[in-house]
Amino acid sequence: MTTNTTTGRGAGPHGPRLNWSEHAPEVxxxxxxxxxxxxxxxxxxxxxxxxxxxxxxxxxxxxxxxHITDARKAGETEQRIYFLSAWEEAAEAYTEKEQAALALTEAVTVLTDGFVPDTAYERAAAHFEDAELAQLIALITTINAWNRFGVTCRLTPESLK
Incomplete structure (x- = not known):
């Protein structure tokens, strides 16, 4: 993830708040x-x-x-990007392995619903070797951390600058 160049604080309800990467470069x-x-x-x-x-x-x-921009550059189809928010309804657009990863992503991301259910974990474990599953969990954790920086600091999407 990169960060925007806005350094203003408290720029309003929808504007950037803080360029956190500038003020916490080691993090x-x-x-x-x-x-x-x-x-x-x-x-x-x-x-x-x-x-x-x-x-x-x-x-x-x-x-x-x-990440939508990156996915397009990597050759991801528009249809799969569009359906992602309703992937369970459009399951045929994704492989079983992708579906398992998306289910685990949701379970790890939405911890306010409780712990990661055994069903979500076991579904992913059935499609990923242990080392790959550990990497997937790390990836999910990492994007959630990036999201929290982005949302808290109200980073402006590049396409809106």
């Missing part, structure tokens, strides 16, 4: 390293689907803009 660098490590060995298309879905759930417009 930003650590997040970049974490993201690189988290996605290692995972299918790039799956990585973007997970990032988009978590960003939808977290209402992070900045990350949505970035």
């Amino acid at each position: 930003f660098k650590a997040m970049l390293r974490l993201e690189t490590a988290a996605k290692k060995g995972l299918d790039p298309a799956l990585v973007e689907l997970v990032k988009i879905r978590a960003s939808q759930l977290n209402h992070c417009a900045y990350c949505l803009d970035m």
Whole structure:
């Protein structure tokens, strides 16, 4: 994730609040390293689907803009991007493995509903080897952290600048 260049604070209800990466550069660098490590060995298309879905759930417009753009550049179809917010209704657009990853993404992202259900974890475990599953969990955790920075600081999506 990159950050915008706005340095203003309290820019209003919809404007950027803080360029956190400028004021916490070591944290930003650590997040970049974490993201690189988290996605290692995972299918790039799956990585973007997970990032988009978590960003939808977290209402992070900045990350949505970035990862939809990245998914398109990586060859993801418009249809699969459009259906992602309702992937269970359009299950035939996604592989079983992708569906399992998306279910786990939702369970980890929406912890306010309780713990990650065994069914979501076991579904993912059936499609991912242990090392790959550990990477997937790290990826989901990482995008959720990026989303929290983006939403809290109200980062402006690149396409709206």
